[in-house]
Amino acid sequence: MKDSLWKIFKKGIIDENPIFVLALSLCPALAVTSSVQTSLTMGLSVMFVISMNNAVVSLTRKLVNPKVRVPVYITSIATIVTLVQLMLQAYAPALYQALGIYLALIVVFAIILARAEVFASKNKVIPSFLDGLGMGAGFCIALLAIGVVRELFGNGTILGFTVFGSWYNPALIMILPAGGFILIGYMVAGVKMYLTNKEKKLAERGEA
């Protein structure tokens, strides 16, 4: 049982990574990843929302009429996102401003609704929570990876600290959406290569 719970958590990180494999929620992944700080905040917010929402959906799965399940999920997501917004506004106004409209857009993230529908509505609370946590962690790691590369090459800094000296002439394209797109493309290709390789090895081992 423990082993399978771990598997539920782990699959979101690489095998079914929301950005690199499922290719969901790419728009915000581009919009907020021009610096590490915003990437991380966005990633953590999504991680929180998706795991909380999975828990709520799973808890209420027997009470909610299947005909209206989607509106109920949306209401639940919207409530949790609003809570996050209110909290950030009160305790971290600078971050709240940096995330701007993208924070509110978490409500319509395909990945959150998808996990509620595919997983949480059919499973018990703990696996659902872990599934959300794993997916959220995958999302967070993906955003962080994109954010680190973009800020490093586009601005020569990480988390605002200068990494490259003044001799470095920042590649502006990395900060702009176009650079984000190109980068995500390469990263998707990289993850795909890794997964194909892994599958091949598994198949070989299975045959041998």
Next chain:
Amino acid sequence: MSAEHNDSSSSILKIALNLTATCFISGVIIAGTYFFTAPVAAQKVIEIKQNTMKALVPQADSFKEIEGKKSWYAAEKGGEIVAYVVPGESKGYGGTIQMLVAVGKDGKVINYSVTKHNETPGLGDKATKSPFKDQFEGKSSANLVVTKDPSDKNDIQAMTGATISSRAFTKAVKQAVDEVVEFEGGK
């Protein structure tokens, strides 16, 4: 037939109740949180404004709102006005830019702090930090002009790849300076 009808109507009632209950619970939770966070948020806004002004004019010990001028503050030290903190606004590349500009009594820029902007991250938003920001200190209205000539040391050097943003920020500062000069002259 009639049984079926009954069934579906009861299910519609159930569905409606289901949705109503969901929205009600969600409303209660949000209202409850808002009740606690709203005062904190309002407090933070005031605190941030005071801190911003303090950072702009470090030598001042108090900030008083000027009567007749909306959101104008006089930075005072020992009861004497040393500078003015006034709002500046202009239209940038991505929308309205709002800032607080600290202007000395002599009409020279001390510093500014951007409160709201929508410029491109990594390009236009560099106007909120040094080195672009440092250029403004000590400049009077006549030198608040954007230039692309690197040898021109008197004016404001445009940021690479963000000329529109550079112009917009400079314009907002210049406007604030002009207003202060007018206000000082009219006293």
